[in-house]
Amino acid sequence: MGIDKDSLKEILLECKMLGFSDKQIAHLLKKDEMEIRELRKELNILPVYKMVDTCAAEFEAKTPYFYSCYEQLFYEEQNESIPSKKEKVIILGSGPIRIGQGVEFDYSTVHAVWALKEMGIEAIIINNNPETVSTDYDTSDKLYFEPLTFEEVMNVIENENRDGNLLGIIVQFGGQTAINLAMELYRKTDVKILGTSPESIHLAEDREEFSKFLKRLGIPQPEGATVYNEKEAIEVARRIGYPVLVRPSYVLGGRAMEIVYSEEGLRDYIREAVKVSPEHPILIDKFLEDAIEVDVDAVCDGEDVFIGGIMEHIEEAGVHSGDSACVLPPQNLSEDIIKKIVKYTVKISKGLGVIGLINIQFAIKDDTVYVLEANPRASRTIPYVSKSIGIPLAKIATRVIMGEKLRSMGYVGFVRSKYVSVKEAVFPFQKLPGVDPVLGPEMKSTGEAIGIDVDFGKAYYKAQLSANMKLPISGTVFISLKDKDKKYAPHIARKFKELGFNIAATRGTAEVIRREGIEVKVVKKISEGSTANILQLIQKREIDLIINTASGGKAKSEGYYIRRAAVEFNIPYITTIRGALSAIEAIKSVKDGSIGVYSLDEIECSIEKIEVEEDRE
Template sequence: MFKKVLIANRGEIAVRVIRACKELGIKTVAVFSEADEHSLYRNIADECYPIGEPPASKSYLNMERILKVAEKAGVDAVHPGYGFLSENVKFADECHKRGIEFIGPPTNAIDVMGSKINAKKAMKTAGVPVLPGREEAIESEEEAIEVADEIGYPVIIKASAGGGGIGMNVVYNKEELVDTIQSTKSIAQSAFGDSTVFIEKYLEKPRHIEIQVVADKFGNVIHLGDRECSIQRRHQKLIEESPSPIMTEELRERMGNAAVKAAKAINYHSVGTVEFLYSKGEFYFLEMNTRVQVEHPITEVVTGVDIVKEQIKIAAGKKLSYKQDEITFRGHAIECRVNAEDAINDFVPAPGKIKYYRSPGGPGVRLDSGVFGGAEIPPYYDSMVAKIITYGLTREEAIERMKRALSEYMVLGIITNIPFHRAVIEEDNFLKGNLSTHYVEDNLCSFRKAMVNYALEAKDREKIFSEKVFHGNKKVIAIAGGLNAYITSLSNKNKDKYDKN
């Protein structure tokens, strides 16, 4: 097993990986930008080192700086978390060149799945269902028209190197096609440095269902069931649940087998997620995320498998801890991503300082977070505050526990999307499990009033709380604030010795 691991990430996922390492008896090394100097994860790691200015390009995406810290600290391995460098082939290669284990899949697997065209080719060859279309780059307008006519409108133009919903445009007729091809190529070149695009059949209102896979270095591959991720905004997931409301044992077996087949086709090891679009009883390969997913906790809750610890053990050369027939699915889990953003105003980011923080709790509630009272949500990165995960023996119980958890959660001083979550989980189509990737736009009118009411309630709660606590107990708050500052300064002094070594 590794003796020391560097976490090349920040926030909630850095906290999650540090916790897993502690349980495995592994020392941890954190890296932080100037914006994260007082972050929670920095203060719970065994060592910490600064890596630069706030912009990600000068810190969390600065490979050379991170690797120098890794060598200086004498780590055995690097865990990339999600985002940033987690699916960067060059970073994984550089780790290996320095004799440092990259806690993730082999570079050839990252490379194949990093190209949507190559991924689709590999999946089609492996017998995994793919959407109608060609597995080749579109080279001319005439070819684009030919492919679209062949598979039928609507079609979707995708950037081969794309991700996060960038470089994807839907076309409903021939008149739109040529202009959309050119604009998508331009966006792809600007965003990814690769203008390659391809065409697929567009499904009008599919579900987004993904399968968690786990594979070791000895050829053993299993799946941990499904997650429904259809509730999205601009292709970014907001609410996930496991299992999907439409899942049956027969469908899970079919999708699980397809996901395992996908992993084996690229000689995969580590944890990963095979994503599918589901429509009218059929499912089609969408992409594979070659890293741990943001929403992994809901799978952990319903299976009892610690995905992050399993990922670390696999990287250290251990065999899988489970066989497929040992994986059981019990109950239902839901995750709400709480972000610092204003859902009322088109989800605009709302960075700032948290004045007061109170976590939800009670039976069936888990909170994965990297913040605390007084923490800053900086404007430079993803605006995630926390992930609330609730569990119940039934979907109904998980929903009721989520309602309670959201009502208990207090994050004062910044605007969050909690009003959005509270409105959605009581909306009729959500309760019935009538979901698609267009859920938010299709149902916004029906839950917007509730969302506004919950936003007003949050403002009233902050006003009342501020008057009672911050105004009525100034001395107590001052003493508590001073004590907190003193403790933080002591902690930072202890950490500074690592910065200077």
């Protein structure tokens, strides 16, 4: 580099003490990150780990909670994290991501720690998300509060593996953040990734390779492609037809995901999305309108599969899975469709060579089961499914990752739950003035609630109640639907009328309802007058429930103001047709009988044998 070794050491040490990463230094010096890393190690510039002082220096701290820094003194004398002689496993957490996602992945991480401890293995966590239980000082045997980057993870690995007792690292409980590190660790080091291999993870993540994989298995998927510029995007969209679902690759929470209805909208999106993730391509899929979306969580040991739950989304495909309410077991899927979902789950899990957890998202349209994506990792629905069936999937997956077989544990097959469990998302809209509460492909929720009962209606009502959406059992329902949804208006109005509700609607929706002989009060839109319009009725609390679906593409301003008013005046609102139908069933169930109270200890389920016939094509 043109300078002597002592000067170079001083420069590198100063950079590290100022907080520069190896990657940043490599960029400045136009070198490779691994080259800088090896040079730094050669010059004995190594991080030391300090224990977090939870006793404010009044007493000696004993918490196994460490953070790294760079010292000018001798490494061994300053390092407070001394590795034990026990066999150990490192678990990568989810990092500082959205609270609504961090909590769910945190659940799986904590259960993995418990499983390892039960097996007599030291459990070490790397995670820098302070709001999680996994970063509590008494959860793991050791916690490194470090960024989830290649450099920091490797530093911890090298510190803990000085005696060769590290069995490996687990990446499948930290969501996309941890998964994204798997291939880099695999390619650049000899670190052992426990569970599903990095090659299989990459196969599921790589759009084109996964597409070829599904074709080999004879499993349908929506038509689509990976594109790298605006011209390719336009060509693909013209070929497969609008609407299309577009998103940057390798993102979490549906960030920057959008349903696009026109070429003009696609051009606008491409220009914005490239800024979101410039190093990755754009994914374009044919959007399946009015499809039923389904999530499956399963554990595979490479030979057998245990399907913990098939979750039917209550909102149609296109609403992010983290925002959509869902029900387990499915309520509107035929046995033939369920068998096909089970068959595809087994084929994909075994075909990918999954060792541990896998989440697969399906869409059902016209009795065809399409695979949207497969994630060989813990999903955000693992806590929900585990509580709904009374079986801790993350703990089972951890034991599988460490070499146990599902058959020896008695977990082979497909779970049939004896109770109905509904998961509902919790949204922060009251705390975020101006945000449109309409649901879409980008995740907005910050939490979730569960309702469990003997039937769907009661379970759905309890879930809504837990998510701060108390459905009324009498009063006035206001209905305003986009043109595409108006055909459902008479059915919805009639059902509410049978339940004793008064019906109010905007002119266009009211005309459709009246043609079916249903009494309805016409309410002015905001733009139709300053007196007795819908906004004023909401403000006077003359409306008890709002059903308003947004138009395709950008939500219309009229609907936006209605939805915002509902949030601000704490009036229950529904933005999807399936949500409205579910609310009708919930209100009817509650009016017909009281809701029950059940402990999670009462949850029962049965495990059915999976029979997958071999294809004869």
